[in-house]
Amino acid sequence: MFKLGTVPGSQMPGTLVQIEKIKPLKKNSIFWVGYRYIYILLLALYSYLNILFTEGDRIFGFDLNGLYLFSILLVIVILVWEGNRRIAQSIFRHGKRYFLEKFHPLVVHFFLSLVVVGLAAIIPVVAVIFILSLDFDNINLHTKLSLGFAFRINLFLNSINAIVFFMSQLKETQVEAEKFKKQSVEAQFEALRNQINPHFLFNSFNVLSNLVYKDPDTSSEFIQQLSKVYRYLLKYQEQKVVSVKEELEFLKSYIYLLSIRFEENLFIKNNLQPHIYELYIAPASLQLLIENAIKHNVVSIKKPLIIELFNEDKNYLVVKNNLQPKTIEGSSTSVGLKNISGRYRFISEKQVTVHKTEDTFFVKVPLIHIETK
Structure with missing residues (x-):
């Protein structure tokens, strides 16, 4: 289980070949x-x-x-x-x-x-x-x-x-x-896919600037984990899907960055069953959903944000959080959710679904089954 309070996380150059209006007679004769x-x-x-x-x-x-x-x-x-x-x-x-x-x-x-x-x-x-x-x-x-x-x-x-x-x-x-x-x-x-440029980068640099002078050892570890995050994003930028196992490995580095920033105010629980680790999801989808939850909810000592990851059989991976929306949030463009929904339209027949109650908010993303020899 991930628990932040105790952690030491263009356009494609595809040129259309112009269709000639009239083609000469030979091969089609x-x-x-x-x-x-x-x-x-x-x-x-x-x-x-x-x-x-x-x-x-x-x-x-x-x-x-x-x-x-x-x-x-x-x-x-x-x-x-x-x-x-x-x-x-x-x-x-x-x-x-x-x-x-x-x-x-x-x-x-x-x-x-x-x-x-x-x-x-x-x-x-x-x-x-x-x-x-x-x-x-x-x-x-x-x-x-x-x-x-x-x-x-x-x-x-x-x-x-x-x-x-x-x-x-x-x-x-x-x-x-x-x-x-x-x-x-x-x-x-x-x-x-190119929209995956998390704005947490700027927050991470702010945290790092404060750590450099206060705690050099922690700042060094922070830099290493930050490099792992972007190494993952660069490595899998060209891929449509990654295994759940690979995504969770990446998530550890991302969670570490969040732990330094939010300390005891944010908890992320991993309740995913091991048998789905070999299934596939869109790259950085868990990171985007966690980031989305943090962006739209209060994260404080009085109101800690709890995010839970679990699965529904082998069909869906669910990211759930307690709902405590920010009072001054401005107009939300929901870029993160739109991005994930848009990508899944290209890689799965199943759709991303969003559910909201009085106390909770959760998103279900389809698990992709790929047969391997």
Whole structure:
């Protein structure tokens, strides 16, 4: 048990990576999908069966062997697919410089793909005419039909590509938003942690200035304990949690400083059960709660302040004190309690709770359970 009457106690530099409004087409394009030639073959087969089902092959005005028709469609799909892939590659490499500042890449891609559609429609028609030794009388009709097939395939591919593009953009935006959220949480936590700059430092220096000439031995011990306090604060400044055991070790030095200052007017009782010593709490939370109790209550010979530490099973650590508020206290900002409550919002699902009766005031902080191998 600690008993003072008998003791000889910024901001985080997290830079958000700016999300580009429009990203070039490449990695988020279907034209780079793995095994794309399988998809090309399946799309050609689907188009071929669709034409047979609708009897679209009769529009040519002559009997066209099924193998030739399928070959034409396969060539069209290959040319449209690979042409679009080249366009996406070009936009990825040079689009940011020339297009993306004014136009959306999908719009640029689609209009450029119309050139590919024209070439993809003409090449198979000319090839078939030469292979089958046909005349060029109906080349316009054949080209229009081929152009219709090519445009339909191109429209389908660009529609799927647009869906893939926007889904990819959405996923990247969600990842960046989650990254920003994490950085924001870390920054808020860092700001709260940096508030741990106890004002008792100034009181400690006042006590030390009086001790130096009156009692050099005690002043030397006082300096050593004060250094331990700040060594602890510096050591655990970057950590979110510390074990109860480590916090209690730190508290011994802090209590020693208080004992010199308040002598027999302040008592701190440690009634914590040993089985919770390996659990975790936020660094310096006990120090802040004790400091808060001293700040807001009278500490005198007539009205000694009694602070008790105990636990509720393995769920909460409680800091309780008899309530004897100062008559002239001024406006309280409750920085200490807000600080602890804010930090626990980041490290625990449970909340810090404050309870007040006519005679007592106590704060319950959650005990953190961390599994260790």
